[in-house]
Amino acid sequence: MAITINSSSLAVSQLGRSQKNLASSLEKIASGRRINKAADDASGMSIADSLLSQARGMGQALRNANDAVSMAQVADSALGESTALVQSIREKALQATNASQTTETRQALQNDINKSLSQLNKIAQNTTYNGQQLLSGTFTGKEVQTGTNSGETIKLSIPSATTDKLGSPTLGKLSEVNVLSQENAQSAIKIADAALEQIDASRADIGSTQNQLASTINNLAATGTNLLSAASNIADVDLAEETINFTAMKVLTEAKSFALVQAKNMNKQNVLSLLQN
Numbered sequence: 001m002a003i004t005i006n007s008s009s010l011a012v013s014q015l016g017r018s019q020k021n022l023a024s025s026l027e028k029i030a031s032g033r034r035i036n037k038a039a040d041d042a043s044g045m046s047i048a049d050s051l052l053s054q055a056r057g058m059g060q061a062l063r064n065a066n067d068a069v070s071m072a073q074v075a076d077s078a079l080g081e082s083t084a085l086v087q088s089i090r091e092k093a094l095q096a097t098n099a100s101q102t103t104e105t106r107q108a109l110q111n112d113i114n115k116s117l118s119q120l121n122k123i124a125q126n127t128t129y130n131g132q133q134l135l136s137g138t139f140t141g142k143e144v145q146t147g148t149n150s151g152e153t154i155k156l157s158i159p160s161a162t163t164d165k166l167g168s169p170t171l172g173k174l175s176e177v178n179v180l181s182q183e184n185a186q187s188a189i190k191i192a193d194a195a196l197e198q199i200d201a202s203r204a205d206i207g208s209t210q211n212q213l214a215s216t217i218n219n220l221a222a223t224g225t226n227l228l229s230a231a232s233n234i235a236d237v238d239l240a241e242e243t244i245n246f247t248a249m250k251v252l253t254e255a256k257s258f259a260l261v262q263a264k265n266m267n268k269q270n271v272l273s274l275l276q277n
Helices: 006-031 042-096 103-126 182-235 239-276
Strands: 142-145 153-156
Touching (some): 042 103, 042 142, 153 182
């Protein structure tokens, strides 16, 4: 005679579900995430993954913008040095306009100017960022990706700061400056003034770009933080709530396990009783 014990099978099934839920709760507590796999919440996982993907894009754009700020700072600092050198050239030219200057003293002033001109060209050629020359005239139309979509860019261009590009289109370039005569010294002052205006204009453009980048960085940081927060609200677990849930399920699982053992013992006694009868 076969004896089927349905109550015992049901208890085993319920215990299995409780143990599975207990394991899932423990996984959430350990990982800190409410959603660890699609089975936990397929829709929630899809939304959270999309938000995280956008946040990662924002993060890269933020790094790009910060790099651009650093690059602009390098260029501006170098142009500050160039300004000081051109001002020095202007001062030497102003000295050379004095009628009391001799041929020898004018030549000495010219030698000093030539050294400053050489230093200006070195700065223009050697000012680089990530392998790119910034002041040689080759840094034009460079785009910085500052968003997650195509077209969300900021363009950067820095004019040449070499002596053959600085100066006046009518009076001459800075590289041609000489103060060996009073008349030439007067022209040298005007050329130096024109060069200073060019450098000032370049620095003003760089400053404007830095302000634009700073605004972009603030916006990217805020947006990225909001995206991460939204993803966290969807995917991350409330540890306090889940700990309470885990404790409750642990007690329930232990109770079901105990009940199953008791049920098996009772069934054995019933079978023995039937056999004895």
